[in-house]
Amino acid sequence: MDIAFADVGSHKVVRVMGDVDLYNVGDLKRAVFELIDEGEVESLIIDMASVNYIDSSGVGALVAAQKKMKTQGGKFGLLALTEDVLNILKLATLDQFFKIYESEAALP
């Protein structure tokens, strides 16, 4: 995975190139949080056009980055999701959002 930065209008765009998983999510977090900690980014956009797979640690990093940006009053968005990543995020965010049980027998 490689990371590059670009300014697009008022947005700071972080281009992620390659898959994001437990083994390289630290690099992504470091890059993104350094940027956020500088406190000068009004709108952080993660460009995912070149990402075909992201695991739950990567989703967690995106969620954490969004949370931190919003805490600072900034904006956060995802750009150009591939079909595969879109599907992973759909399921991951649904799981984060609602607790879902398959049957009454599965209720705690």
Place this chain on the structure above:
Amino acid sequence: MDIAFADVGSHKVVRVMGDVDLYNVGDLKRAVFELIDEGEVESLIIDMASVNYIDSSGVGALVAAQKKMKTQGGKFGLLALTEDVLNILKLATLDQFFKIYESEAALP
């Protein structure tokens, strides 16, 4: 759409039967919020086994119910989602969770 109630262990289960849309979401909200407002439900479970379609007003009602339950320190979950409703919720919660842009040209 019809609504029925059941107690399953420590859970109050609200069984929704039929599709949820702008025209009947008020009935669902009334039933669910009356239950929540009584303040005696520790865990509210919405049984969606007999729902094949839910529109954005219905998703909004579920989100609002969950929020209110959590504010009261209670639990909230969805039970037995049909494939179609699962897909609708995946997209709706992803949209609620992240702002997603298809291209740089779409950035605000």
